[in-house]
Amino acid sequence: MLTQRIQAVQSSPTLRFTALAKQLQAQGKKVINLAAGEPDFDTPEPIKAAAIRAIQEGFTKYTPTTGIPELKAAIVSALARDRGLTYRPEQIAVTCGAKQALFNLLQVLVQAGDEVLIPSPYWVSYPEMVRLAAATPVEIRMDPKNGFRLDPKAVERGCNSKTRCLILNSPSNPTGAVLDENRLKAIAQIAKAHSLWIISDEIYAQLAYGTKAPSIAAVAPDVASRTLVVDGVSKAYAMTGWRIGYLAGPTEVVEAAGRLQDHSTSNPTSISQRAALAALTGDPASIRQMVQEFGQRRDLLVRRLAAVPKISFVEPEGAFYCFVDISATGLRSAAFSERLLQEALVASIPGEGFGWDSHVRLSFAIGRQALEEGLTRFETFIRSL
Ligand SMILES: Cc1ncc(COP(=O)(O)O)c(C=O)c1O
Structure with missing residues (x-):
C-alpha cells in the first residue's frame, strides 16, 4: 500500500503528452513540438568546455x-x-x-x-x-x-x-x-x-x-x-x-x-x-542572442495566432509560452491537445494541468521555420472543427 502522501499527487500532464508525441515520432510521423518546456538551443560551448575541464581535472x-x-x-x-x-x-x-x-x-x-x-x-x-x-x-x-x-x-x-x-x-x-x-x-x-x-x-x-x-x-x-x-x-x-x-x-x-x-x-x-x-x-552575448531570437519567435507567434478564428490569447511578455483559450471550439483541453496531435501532428500541453481546462499551452522554444509550420497546422486544425 502506498502512502496517502503520494496517492494525493498527480502525474505530470506535461510528461504524458511529450511521451505521446515521441511515440508518434518513433512511428516516422513528422510531429511539430509546440509542447517544449526547454530552450531548443544547445548549451553554449564555453560552458560545455568548463564541464569537460572539470572532469579532466578530477573535479568529480x-x-x-x-x-x-x-x-x-x-x-x-x-x-x-x-x-x-x-x-x-x-x-x-x-x-x-x-x-x-x-x-x-x-x-x-x-x-x-x-x-x-x-x-x-x-x-x-x-x-x-x-x-x-x-x-x-x-x-x-x-x-x-x-x-x-x-x-x-x-x-x-x-x-x-x-x-x-x-x-x-x-x-x-x-x-x-x-x-x-x-x-x-x-x-x-x-x-x-x-x-x-x-x-x-x-x-x-x-x-x-x-x-x-x-x-x-x-x-x-x-x-x-x-x-x-x-x-x-x-x-x-x-x-x-x-x-x-x-x-x-x-x-x-x-x-x-x-x-x-x-x-x-x-x-x-x-x-x-x-x-x-x-x-x-561568462560573456553575456550568447544569452542576449537567445533572448533576441525568442523575442522574434514571440512576435511571429502573436502575429500568426491573431489570424486564427475561435481562439483568444494574452500576448506573452516573457518566458516562451502562450496560453491560448480554446473554449469556443467546444473541446476540453485534453481532448483538444489529443486531437491536435493525432490529426495535425502538433504537440501542445492541455491547460488542465495548469488549472485551466479551457486553455492549451503553446511553446515557442522551437526554430522559426518549424514554428511557422506548426502554426499553419494549428490554424488548419481549428478551421476544420
Ligand atoms: C515556472 C518554473 N519553475 C521552475 C522550473 C524548474 O526549473 P529547473 O529545470 O531548473 O528545475 C520550471 C521548469 O519548467 C518552471 O517552468
Missing part, C-alpha cells in the same frame, strides 16, 4: 551540499548585476535545479494546517509540492482580461489566519505574464500585513521581451527578509539537463533548506556546478 567528488564557494560568489554577483538584489554567500543554496529549490523551501516553510496561495494558471508542480509538504494549495484565479496579472486585491481576499506563503512566478509559465514594479509593491504590502513568506520563482527572469521582469525583493526591500528568490541556469543558459538551480533569502531558511538537502540529494553534480560558474561569469 562530493562538494559542500549547498554548492562550491566560487559558484555562490558568482550567484551573488549575478543577482546584484542582473536583478539589483543584495545577498551574502551564506544566503545562497545551490540546488539540483530550481525545482529542488522550490521543493526544499516548501518543506521548510509550511506544514499540515497551513495554506499556500498559488496564482492560477500556475506551473504544474506548485500544488503537488505544497501537498507533499502536507499543506493546502489555495488557488487565486487570475483574469485574462487583466493580462493574467495577479491582482493584489485577490491576494488580500485569499488570506486568512492559516495562510503562510504566497508563490509568485514572473515571467509566468504558462502565460508569459510579467508583474511590474507597482503591482509587486502592492502585493508585497499585503504579504507583509499577513506575515506571509513569499517564494518568488524567477526562473524566466532573463527571458522578457520589450520589458524587464523585476524581482519583488528588489522593488520592495522591506519584504526581502520574508522572500525566497528562486532562479537557476536551466532556461536562460539552455542548461535544463545540467540540473543547477539556486535559492536566495534569509540565512535561517537557507540553512534549513540546506539541512534537508544534506539528507536527500547532497550536493548538485560537481561538474554541473563548474559549468554553471562558467555560465554566470
Whole structure:
C-alpha cells in the first residue's frame, strides 16, 4: 500500500503528452513540438568546455551540499548585476535545479494546517509540492482580461489566519505574464500585513521581451527578509539537463533548506556546478542572442495566432509560452491537445494541468521555420472543427 502522501499527487500532464508525441515520432510521423518546456538551443560551448575541464581535472567528488564557494560568489554577483538584489554567500543554496529549490523551501516553510496561495494558471508542480509538504494549495484565479496579472486585491481576499506563503512566478509559465514594479509593491504590502513568506520563482527572469521582469525583493526591500528568490541556469543558459538551480533569502531558511538537502540529494553534480560558474561569469552575448531570437519567435507567434478564428490569447511578455483559450471550439483541453496531435501532428500541453481546462499551452522554444509550420497546422486544425 502506498502512502496517502503520494496517492494525493498527480502525474505530470506535461510528461504524458511529450511521451505521446515521441511515440508518434518513433512511428516516422513528422510531429511539430509546440509542447517544449526547454530552450531548443544547445548549451553554449564555453560552458560545455568548463564541464569537460572539470572532469579532466578530477573535479568529480562530493562538494559542500549547498554548492562550491566560487559558484555562490558568482550567484551573488549575478543577482546584484542582473536583478539589483543584495545577498551574502551564506544566503545562497545551490540546488539540483530550481525545482529542488522550490521543493526544499516548501518543506521548510509550511506544514499540515497551513495554506499556500498559488496564482492560477500556475506551473504544474506548485500544488503537488505544497501537498507533499502536507499543506493546502489555495488557488487565486487570475483574469485574462487583466493580462493574467495577479491582482493584489485577490491576494488580500485569499488570506486568512492559516495562510503562510504566497508563490509568485514572473515571467509566468504558462502565460508569459510579467508583474511590474507597482503591482509587486502592492502585493508585497499585503504579504507583509499577513506575515506571509513569499517564494518568488524567477526562473524566466532573463527571458522578457520589450520589458524587464523585476524581482519583488528588489522593488520592495522591506519584504526581502520574508522572500525566497528562486532562479537557476536551466532556461536562460539552455542548461535544463545540467540540473543547477539556486535559492536566495534569509540565512535561517537557507540553512534549513540546506539541512534537508544534506539528507536527500547532497550536493548538485560537481561538474554541473563548474559549468554553471562558467555560465554566470561568462560573456553575456550568447544569452542576449537567445533572448533576441525568442523575442522574434514571440512576435511571429502573436502575429500568426491573431489570424486564427475561435481562439483568444494574452500576448506573452516573457518566458516562451502562450496560453491560448480554446473554449469556443467546444473541446476540453485534453481532448483538444489529443486531437491536435493525432490529426495535425502538433504537440501542445492541455491547460488542465495548469488549472485551466479551457486553455492549451503553446511553446515557442522551437526554430522559426518549424514554428511557422506548426502554426499553419494549428490554424488548419481549428478551421476544420
Ligand atoms: C515556472 C518554473 N519553475 C521552475 C522550473 C524548474 O526549473 P529547473 O529545470 O531548473 O528545475 C520550471 C521548469 O519548467 C518552471 O517552468
